[in-house]
Amino acid sequence: MGEERSFFNEMQDEAGIPRAAYEQLVSWLESKPSNFLNRKSREAETIFRRLGITFAVYGAHEATERLIPFDPIPRIISAAEWRRLSAGIEQRVRALNAFLHDIYHRQEIIRAGRIPADLILQNEAFLPEMVGFTPARKVYAHIIGTDLVRVSENEFYVLEDNTRTPSGVSYMLENRETMMRIFPDLFQMHRVAPVEQYPDLLRQTLESVGPDQGKSDQTICVLTPGIYNSAYFEHAFLADSMGVELVEGRDLFVDQGKVYMRTTREPKQVDVIYRRIDDAFLDPLTFNPDSMLGVPGLFDAYRAGNVTICNAPGTGIADDKAIYAYVPDIIEFYTGQKPILNNVPTWNCSRPDDLAYVLDNLEDIVVKEVHGSGGYGMLIGPTATKRQISDFRKILMANPSNYIAQPTLALSACPTHVASGVAPRHVDLRPYVLIGDQVRITPGGLTRVALKKGSLVVNSSQGGGTKDTWVLED
């Protein structure tokens, strides 16, 4: 383990003086008895457990249901900070949608020499089946979860864009509900921007891109792989809070180019599918023929314009880790503006020069699989043992083009409830963005926190927790 590096403390400055947004929280915490947070944590856990807010962890033997640890101390973002963040996010998601439209049509960005053709055309996430097809309002990625980290007062970096099927929004909503139940007095002391409108906005967004753009009598459903999926709770939660059906592939069928649900009576035509299954499983006739999760003929119905699939098939190219390095160029190319949010400098291990640098600096950097997610298959140099580094070196050299690398960022830290009391722990932030007739960003998002001291891994599959995230109103 390396030494603890310096990092930005969101609660207080170097002199230990609370920052403005945290002033009231700090004095409120100081006024509470010592076992207060223990008691409230247990209360919160009971609420989560009873409601069945669980996710599945895939271990060596069997999948088990777990609760994501919940930290009861809120993370607070000031109104001014949020304005700047949300402007940066909006710029980014608009550019990514313009990019998707372009690469599935005229491919101007390739012609202009801004991105190598191979990087797109040879990319597994690029779907040739989408070429020439234009979804409603030219929107491809309707639901995006932008992963951000903060390194100083004014510096945020985008880690990943998550343009496929980002998850976690149910935790944002349930964390808030739970906080309002356990700390009503703390809410009264702050003007916290609400998040509860998210399901309504999601529904509006889905309606706005349906075949009858904007009409509210369209039939919407959430398509889930089923109860054994790790995010099943969220799928049910979203369907429930939007008031729409939660369906599995076997509940749908295609007839004469239209999609129907099997009901207890006549089949019911479906207009919009918010799918939470991957592209490859959507339609066994077009994609993976072994898929039991999808709906045969769905893709043809989609191309015929009879049903809208959200997010569109083929959006994965926009959050591909090899494309990531080009996002600043993408923003400039389609918007003519400088990016508001930073990209993390990225070495592409398929390039010999980059690979050489990465191999020389493994102990200082982070190496990730190009198609990996969930914190699996990655190396965090500064916290890895010599053995882990030498093992990883072999894996990396065997297949360099499968990896990218980035400098280790000093993630900001927020006050967190730990065994010894309250201590700073590193966090990231995933705000949720909806793109349809307009761009809607719910103030706040999901803060993930690395509960182990000094750890920079916030993934829930690796023992990270979550926090309620407050955006203060002016």
Next chain:
Amino acid sequence: MLGRTASSLFWMSRYQERAQNNTKLLEVAYRNSMVSHNGNGDVSNWTFALASSGNAHGFGLKVEEITPKAVINYMIFDKDNPSSVRMCLENARNNGRSVRTGITAELWEALNTTYIEFSDVNPQSITQDKLPDFLAWISQRSHLFRGALLNTILRDDGYFFSQMGNFVERADNTARILNTQYWVLLPDNDVIGDGNERMQWSGILRALSGLRSYRFAYPDAKLKAFNISEFLILRKEMPRSLAHCYDWIVDSADDLAQFYGNDDPSIKLAREIEQDLRTLKMQQIYDRGLHDFLNDFISRNNAFALQLSEDYNFA
């Protein structure tokens, strides 16, 4: 409503009812084995519990000797037994889980908490002396489930399917319990039986939570085979009688037919069964043969459930 949703609501209720029925049978077996005068080696009470819950065959395939411990383990905890209380609770929850959009938060909490707390129980910790409390707990959780369901869910098609699942299971259970010991209910036994018979009769009534209410329903309060049979088959006011189950099923079926504006084959089938139970007299059933009648009822009840799943596209 999705066909799969209808199916899940039907089976959620059915499994929860089955969990409770298993519990009742074990309670009786436990109680009767304590008061039995036939010595410790007598396992007839446990055999009765296995047979009337439809578990005898599966148990026989897996376990060689009938012992109280083996029966308790098989009927409560065994993961390989699809009808064990554990698997019933798990299946009820999984069905509820797959229609979380169709049930209320209260109902989900009842289902989920039961499942979580049951999963935390170590089977070794349920020794015979702890059995009654544990069974009572499962029973209470089942009542909580049903209370939450009746008090909170919308009276739409989902409710009707859930009720039919509940009462198809209950009718099946009652008929099987009667059929397992039909000979002690034959009218030529209709004298005050010896100690053993009395215990079997009261055991049947206890298994169906009917011992006390029987005494109210039949003012002379004497246990008689004819009256017990009538009570459990034809008396609508007895909540576990076949007549009561079909009274409830037909109410739901009529409501469903109205809700959808169509009389489907399953609805008609339910009405036929209900009409028989409403108009038959106990003597007619005896004249025809109690065993035959019960066998016939069990298969018609199954046929109804099957037809229902076809009519409404259960996945």
